[in-house]
Amino acid sequence: MFPTNLFDSHQQHLLLDMSSSSHNNNESDLGIRTGDDDEFFDIKSATEIMDAPSGDEQDPNQRPKKKGYHRHTQHQIQEMEAFFKQCPHPDDKQRKELSRELGLEPLQVKFWFQNKRTQMKAQHERHENAILKAENEKLRAENSRYKEALSNATCPNCGGPAALGEMSFDEQHLRIENARLKQEIDRISAIAAKYVGRPVTSSHNNNPMASHSRSLDLGVGISYGGGAQPSAGGGMVGEMYGGSELLRSLPVPCDSEKPRIVELAVAAMEELTRLGQVGDPLWVQSNQHSTEILNEDEYLRTFPPRGLGPKALGLRSESSRESAVVMMNHTKLVEILMDVNQWSTMFCGIVSRALTLEVLSTGVAGNYNGALQVMSAEFQVASPLVASRENYFVRYCKEHPDGRWAVVDVSLENDNNGKVRGSSRRRPSGCIIEELPNGYSKVTWIEHVEVDDTAVHTIYKPLVKCGLAFGAKRWIATLQRQCERLASYIGGGGGAGELCGTSSEGRRSMLKLAERMVMSFCTGVGASTAHAWTTLSSDMDDVRVMTRKSMDDPGRPPGIVLCAATSFSLPLPPNTLFHFLRDQNSRNQWDILSNGGLVQEIAHISTASNSLSLLRVNSVNSSQSNMLILQESCSDCSGSYVVYAPVDMVAMNVVLSGGDPDYVALLPSGFAILPDGPPASSGGSLLTVAFQILVDSAPTAKLSLGSVATVNTLIKCTVERIKAAVISDHHHPLISQPT
Incomplete structure (x- = not known):
């Protein structure tokens, strides 16, 4: 306290x-x-x-x-x-x-x-002192009970007075845990007390350029040494119009709530640590997707309801645990998790928008040990058919005595009566990070949420209910892939062709440009509360459209941009569909904008799960001779992406020479490929096709019905071409034997 x-x-x-x-x-x-x-x-x-x-x-x-x-x-x-x-x-x-x-x-x-x-x-x-007095009296009473229990304790063998060492193991453990938790609450509260009454810390107040600085620090991303300096400021991410206003409307905790938040965070850290250590019967292996899930009955026996209280009515429990070794130093990994901009960039396919509402503690000893911050975030699936999950939570970081680090999230409620905020809430969730001798880290990820997913579209229900859409497997797979991308790309990659940048600065600029392209695609394809999709009914699939204005962003062409997306299922394995869509040799079968021309790869950087390519379309149309296509494709066990955007050849040469990539205008389009359920199911795919089209560059431009009809036709023709190419001839060489 x-x-x-x-x-x-x-x-x-x-x-x-x-x-x-x-x-x-x-x-x-x-x-x-x-x-x-x-x-x-x-x-x-x-x-x-x-x-x-x-x-x-x-x-x-x-x-x-x-x-x-x-x-x-x-x-x-x-x-x-x-x-x-x-x-x-x-x-x-x-x-x-x-x-x-x-x-x-x-x-x-x-x-x-x-x-x-x-x-x-x-x-x-006076109110604070009353709370302190009540807590002090509570501790005194508890101490008196312990003394009385010790004075009356007897040895079960001889009947004489029991020494401390003769008490049961459970009693000793409970006493030690009680003392440790009280000390931790006192320590964190003392740190938080310094911040009582300070104004909200957000990018709106401290970092007006936060929306342009989501990029990961590629130069530090694979560092295996050095200390991380905590950032006291917050940040807002999310590029869709209106997103920042929605997140900033959430309440900042008042001073009287902060002691309760500290206690909730400490209890959540204790629970997360135990969840990471205990195995069967608390965790059981799922037969559907080879992931550990919680035994709910055993969980309630092990962790009596506290903090968030019992499960809320109408919400479904969803839990999973996954472990893996990642190619990143534990110090850098903790820094990414505790910095809202780096965290949302690393997991841009999952985190559509995020904001640090207030920093209660920046940690001690120059690192994030003891850091405590109140946050809000939206978690998404790359489809307009799955509503995002918005959470208001506290994030707490701690270094344990054995050298392991842990970062835990737990939802905050509207009030002390336990009223649930929105349609989902996070029970203690997060990760435990263990340093390995080779500079890598072993990460155990735990996701435990309660959600109302009744509004999920029928074709996505199996994926969501089995936990693969938002579960620990997806978080850990994304983390592994992104760490591999950073380590391999910065360490050097393959390259060929006249525009390949040979310098490290050119490679970094190209990677930052691709990073921004993928983030823009991911934030614009999901069903976030920041924007509303309008459904255009057609004779094949429902096409969802939305618009936004872009006037002052140097990374986007000014004017009205129309976003269109549709999702549908295909009876093909995700890996087969991924290889077909990423291959430049098959691109002319579905890409209407290439006008049937051949596509040639003139530069690339690749790893086992990521590939960044610069493509040139050899079109008969001379007006397209100066246009290139930047494409990034990535795949892991949770899903795949193929994202691309046309870029100007002159601007791309500047980037490959090490120039600033932030001023290259991009309107990314592409595909998100997810399994249609657990691996034991049909083995089909869920494909989302999305386009971003500049409708009009005039500042006073308005959207016309003709523009909507044009993009509707574009997306329908693309879907028809893909279906014709991959389904009509099942023995197509690209399908039977993917490269």
């Missing part, structure tokens, strides 16, 4: 004086005594100060006449009370306006607000 020495002796006397006088005087009559933490004034009323004679007028032998305190009228008090609720710190102009309206002197108004702030602070401190 928070420390009790919150004031110096002078302030304590003033608070006691104020407390005693409040019984006799109206609490709202604040034309008295002291200043607040910003300014200090003599204990006189404003009237007394203004009416006091000057030094020249005073008789040195005459004692100054004591004047009575000025009492405000009820109307004046009510008006200033109402204004105080809106603005506790009025400026000179506001004070003069109030004094004019209420018939007071500006100095009287100034003193009233100072004293009101002091009174509110005193009330808050």
